[in-house]
Amino acid sequence: MQYQSFPGVKGSSTSLQKLAALRLPSLTGKRFLDVGCNEGFFCGYALFNCASQVVGMDKSAHAISKASVRFPDAEFINQSWDSLPTGPFDVITLLSALHYAEDQAELIHKLMALLADNGLLVLELSLAPGKQDEWVKVKRAIDERYFPTRNKLNKILQGYAWKVIGHSVMQAGDPQQRYVVHIRKFKPYAWLLMQEPASGKSTISRRMFGGKPDTKIISGDHIYQQMSQGEFELSHKMRNLVAADFSTATIDKTTLKVLEQGLAGELAQLWADRAGFRDFVLDSYVPAEYRQQIKAALQSLGYFPVEVSWDDYTPLTKVQESTNSARQYETYLKKEQSALACECVRVSKQLKKELKTLIQWHLDSPGSGKWCTGTETICVAGWAVTRDYLKTSYRLYVSGPEGEAQFTPEKTRTDVLDDVFGSAETAPAFWQDHPCGFSFELPASWLESGFELGLVIHDARIPLAHIAISQPKAVSLSTQLVQGLKWLWG
Structure with missing residues (x-):
C-alpha cells in the first residue's frame, strides 16, 4: 500500500x-x-x-x-x-x-x-x-x-x-x-548578566540565584583580580593584557582589551572551569558587540547560554515559514523528479455500470501512479462488498499472460463496514460474519505483462480492473504544478 x-x-x-x-x-x-x-x-x-x-x-x-x-x-x-x-x-x-x-x-x-x-x-x-x-x-x-x-x-x-x-x-x-x-x-545553563558596570548585575544575581547550591555565581571582577595576581593557567597573551595597569576601577577597559585581541574563547573556558560543568551565573561586564562571541564560546563548551535581559533561544520556525518551505519542496520535487524515468502502475477500472450499485470495492494497493523499480513483488490489497442478490461469498481472480490464480478474502475490515453501512454493528449480518478484505502477493512479472482483477460469484467472473505498468512520459512543468495543487488542496 x-x-x-x-x-x-x-x-x-x-x-x-x-x-x-x-x-x-x-x-x-x-x-x-x-x-x-x-x-x-x-x-x-x-x-x-x-x-x-x-x-x-x-x-x-x-x-x-x-x-x-x-x-x-x-x-x-x-x-x-x-x-x-x-x-x-x-x-x-x-x-x-x-x-x-x-x-x-x-x-x-x-x-x-x-x-x-x-x-x-x-x-x-x-x-x-x-x-x-x-x-x-x-x-x-x-x-x-x-x-x-x-x-x-x-x-x-x-x-x-x-x-x-x-x-x-x-x-x-x-x-x-x-x-x-x-x-x-x-545542558547546564550559563545565565549571563553582561550589562554595563554598576547596572545592578551583582544584586540581580544574588536575588535570583543566591542560596541555590546547584548554581554557582561567578564574579568577573573577582576572576580578573585573581588573574592579575598570577592565579590560573593562562596564555602568555592573556596574562600580559590583564596584568598591564590593572585596577578594579578599570575592569571594563581590561575586558575590552581582552576581547579585542580575540581571547573570548579562553575567557569562556576559564569561567566554565570554575563552574565545573554545571549551571552557573556570570556576573561580568561584556561589551554588547562581543556578547554573541561569549555565548557562542560557551555553547561550544556544551552550555546553554541564556542572557538574562532577554530570551536568546532560537525561535521556533513560524507556521507560515514551515508551510512555505513545504510548498517550495513540492515545486522542487515536481521539477526534479519529472525528469526521472520510472515506470508507474496504471489501474483501469472495468466494473460494468449496471453492477456499481451491487458491488462496492476499493484497491488499496497497488495504486495508480505508484512507482515500480521492477524488483519488488506486487502486493494486491483492498476490499469488496456485494449487495442484494450478489450478497454471497466470493473469490478473487487474477488473469493474464502469466496465467490465472484465485484467492479468498480473509481480512475483517470494520473500517469498511463503518464507511459502507454507517457502522460495523448495523452492517448486514452476512458481512459481520464474512471478511471483505483481501491481500495477496504476485511476482513482479504479472505487473510487467498486465493482469485482470475481478470477482468470482456463483462461477461467474466479474472484472473489476486491469492493472499494468505504464511507460514513463514527459509532463510539462505547468501541468505538474496544476496536478500537484489539485492533489495538495483536494
Whole structure:
C-alpha cells in the first residue's frame, strides 16, 4: 500500500502537510537521520534544505529501493531500528512509527544517544487519553497498539528538554490525535548578566540565584583580580593584557582589551572551569558587540547560554515559514523528479455500470501512479462488498499472460463496514460474519505483462480492473504544478 505522498502519487499519509506540521529547523550543513523513512520523502527534503549528510533507514526492502531511486544523493539502509547507524546526527526524525517498537521508551533513549549535543529529535506520535502514568492499548482500523498518556510521555522524557509543538496531520483510521514533539538533550545553563558596570548585575544575581547550591555565581571582577595576581593557567597573551595597569576601577577597559585581541574563547573556558560543568551565573561586564562571541564560546563548551535581559533561544520556525518551505519542496520535487524515468502502475477500472450499485470495492494497493523499480513483488490489497442478490461469498481472480490464480478474502475490515453501512454493528449480518478484505502477493512479472482483477460469484467472473505498468512520459512543468495543487488542496 502506498504510504508517503509525492506529486502525482497519492498515499495514505499527506506528506507535505505533515512536513509543515513538523516545523523542522534549518537543515543546512546538518547531519539528518530519518528512522522508518519509507520512500524517503523527508530525506529528500533534507537534501533540498542543504543537509550535509542524509541517512534514511527502513525495514522494508522495496520501500528502500524506491527511496534510493527517488533520492540517489541520500544514503538508505534496509534494516530495523534494532541496529542503528553510527552517529552523531544533528536532526533525527521518528514519524508515525514509535507504537511499533517493542520497547518504546528504550527506542527514544537510543535515538537521543545518537544526537549531537545541540541535536534535535522530532517525534510524531499519538497520545492516549487519561491522567495516569501508563500505556493504553488502543484499537486501530488495522490492529491494536499501545500509546502513552501525556503523563507517561512526561516520565519517559524527564531527562531531556522537550516540548509538544502542536498537532500533526490526522490519517484515515487514526483513533487518537497525533502530536509533534521536539526533544533535546539537557545542558547546564550559563545565565549571563553582561550589562554595563554598576547596572545592578551583582544584586540581580544574588536575588535570583543566591542560596541555590546547584548554581554557582561567578564574579568577573573577582576572576580578573585573581588573574592579575598570577592565579590560573593562562596564555602568555592573556596574562600580559590583564596584568598591564590593572585596577578594579578599570575592569571594563581590561575586558575590552581582552576581547579585542580575540581571547573570548579562553575567557569562556576559564569561567566554565570554575563552574565545573554545571549551571552557573556570570556576573561580568561584556561589551554588547562581543556578547554573541561569549555565548557562542560557551555553547561550544556544551552550555546553554541564556542572557538574562532577554530570551536568546532560537525561535521556533513560524507556521507560515514551515508551510512555505513545504510548498517550495513540492515545486522542487515536481521539477526534479519529472525528469526521472520510472515506470508507474496504471489501474483501469472495468466494473460494468449496471453492477456499481451491487458491488462496492476499493484497491488499496497497488495504486495508480505508484512507482515500480521492477524488483519488488506486487502486493494486491483492498476490499469488496456485494449487495442484494450478489450478497454471497466470493473469490478473487487474477488473469493474464502469466496465467490465472484465485484467492479468498480473509481480512475483517470494520473500517469498511463503518464507511459502507454507517457502522460495523448495523452492517448486514452476512458481512459481520464474512471478511471483505483481501491481500495477496504476485511476482513482479504479472505487473510487467498486465493482469485482470475481478470477482468470482456463483462461477461467474466479474472484472473489476486491469492493472499494468505504464511507460514513463514527459509532463510539462505547468501541468505538474496544476496536478500537484489539485492533489495538495483536494
